[in-house]
Amino acid sequence: MRIVILDGEALNPGDLSWDGFAALGDLTVYGHTLPGEIVPRIGDAGIVITNKTVLGRDIFEQCPSIRYIGILSTGYNVVDLDAARERGIPVTNVPAYSTEAVAQYVFALLLELTSHVGRHSRAVAEGRWAACRDFCFWDAPLMELHGKTMGIIGYGHIGQAAARIARAFGMRVLIHSPHAQGDEAVDLDTLLRESDVISLHCPLNERSQGLICRETIAKMKPGVLLINTARGGLINESDLRDALLSGQVGGAAVDVVSREPMGTDNPLFGLENCLITPHVAWASFESRQRLLNTAVNNTRAFLDGHPVNDVTRL
Numbered sequence: 001m002r003i004v005i006l007d008g009e010a011l012n013p014g015d016l017s018w019d020g021f022a023a024l025g026d027l028t029v030y031g032h033t034l035p036g037e038i039v040p041r042i043g044d045a046g047i048v049i050t051n052k053t054v055l056g057r058d059i060f061e062q063c064p065s066i067r068y069i070g071i072l073s074t075g076y077n078v079v080d081l082d083a084a085r086e087r088g089i090p091v092t093n094v095p096a097y098s099t100e101a102v103a104q105y106v107f108a109l110l111l112e113l114t115s116h117v118g119r120h121s122r123a124v125a126e127g128r129w130a131a132c133r134d135f136c137f138w139d140a141p142l143m144e145l146h147g148k149t150m151g152i153i154g155y156g157h158i159g160q161a162a163a164r165i166a167r168a169f170g171m172r173v174l175i176h177s178p179h180a181q182g183d184e185a186v187d188l189d190t191l192l193r194e195s196d197v198i199s200l201h202c203p204l205n206e207r208s209q210g211l212i213c214r215e216t217i218a219k220m221k222p223g224v225l226l227i228n229t230a231r232g233g234l235i236n237e238s239d240l241r242d243a244l245l246s247g248q249v250g251g252a253a254v255d256v257v258s259r260e261p262m263g264t265d266n267p268l269f270g271l272e273n274c275l276i277t278p279h280v281a282w283a284s285f286e287s288r289q290r291l292l293n294t295a296v297n298n299t300r301a302f303l304d305g306h307p308v309n310d311v312t313r314l
Contacts, residue, residue, distance in 0.1 A: 001025045001067070001303070004045040006033040006053040011072050011288055020296035021049070024303060039063060047299060050078060057083040068302045070295050074098075076311045090307040092298040096157045097291040098282035102229050103161035105281035106199055107169075109253035112275055113225050114143040146170035151195030153188070153211070154202030154230065155180045162199055177202070192219040197227065204231035214239040223250035229281045232257040241267040244274055255281045 003021055009031035012018065021027050025047060033041055033053050042048055042063045048055070051072040060066065060083045069079055069091045076093045084091045112118055119139055123129065129137065150166040152159050155177035163173045163184075175184045176191045191198070198220070202208050212226065213236040226249055228235060237258055243249040253275035257266055260279055268274050282288075294309075301308045 001046040002044060003027045003047040003049065003299070004042055005029040005049040006038065006041060007031065007051045008049075008072075010051055011291060015285065016289060016292055020292065021299065024296070024299055042066065047302075049295065049299075052078055055079045060084065060087060060089070068092075068299070068307075070299050070302075071311075072291060072295055081312055085312045089312070090302055090310045091312050092295075092302070092307060092309040093311050094291050094294045094298070095309060097294055098284075098287040099157040099161050101284040101287040102158045102281045103165055104284075105255065106162050106227055106229055107165055109227050109229070109255070109275060109277070110145070110197060110199075110225065113227075113251045113253055114145060116140045116142065145197075148172070148196040149174060149194055151176065151191040151198045153177070153191065153198065153200050156201060158229075159199075159201035162201065171197075188216075189219060192216055193221070195224060196221060197225045199227040200230045200234050202230060202234065204233045209233050210236045212236065212240060214242070217243045217248060220248070222248055224248075225250055226252040226254075228252070228254040228256055230256065232260065237267040240274075241271065244268075244271050249273075251275075253277075255279055 003025040005018070005021065005028070008018070008029045018027060018029055030041060038053060038059055039062045042059070044065045046065055046067040047070070048066055049070045049072060055069060055078065057080045060080065066089055069084065069089060071079065071091065071093045074093055074095050074097070076091060079091050081091060116139065123139055146169060149172040151174045152163055153176050155175050159175070159177065163175065166173050173184050174186050174191045174195060176186060176188050200212070211234050217239060232254070235254070240249065240252060244252060251273045254268065255277045256279055257268065257276070259266070262269065262276065268276060298309050
């Protein structure tokens, strides 16, 4: 069966191998695919692998050869699941592949906000330490995490891993999630009121869209630190900008924004107390290899007649 990977470059810019897919069929890999290229590139392929290339109902109608779709991510909103269900086409995702990578990245962001390692390294490279009469200097207040309270909104695999690391730093942990239990589980207002650091790990849906906004920010401690490695739409970026400029939010670090790639018109762009990275928390070598291995195994399971991780059954 012919296999087409429509947009493989984000997962594999050249440091991984596609051999696992090649062993399963006649493989063609494209780095990126524009909307007008989707149908001709799929052609008569029975297996279509996508990451962010959107496969709507019109694609299913024009490509009747499709028998299986594999998504190179956990999220699956790029595929019209109703159209797939109607045709009996399994659509699989890759759950929980990046848990440790993202949890680690949360603390990379948090440590930069509190210890300013990169900022001070740049200052040394600029010759400022060499020109200093004292044995040390610092450009920004340094903060210990020990004894601080970390509020975690969303308690799936990544939220749980982040909580484990926070406890190892000696932080008190508060959790707001339907799945949280015990003394650490609190209502949202309590978490907002008592947290020194808030980290977002919840899914983006109608209830969580714009969760961090003027109203919820007003309930937070002055100077709170905010981390977002989940989805950009969880934050009203204009409201956060105002809070960062006023100091109500002391600092933010986000790996995701509402529109990606980020534009220079984003309200958070250019703020000194807002760190922004380009949606890379998931992208460690180990995490990407794990994702690729699972995607191959998903495809092999389909070919063996026993699909796994099939999101059309949810």
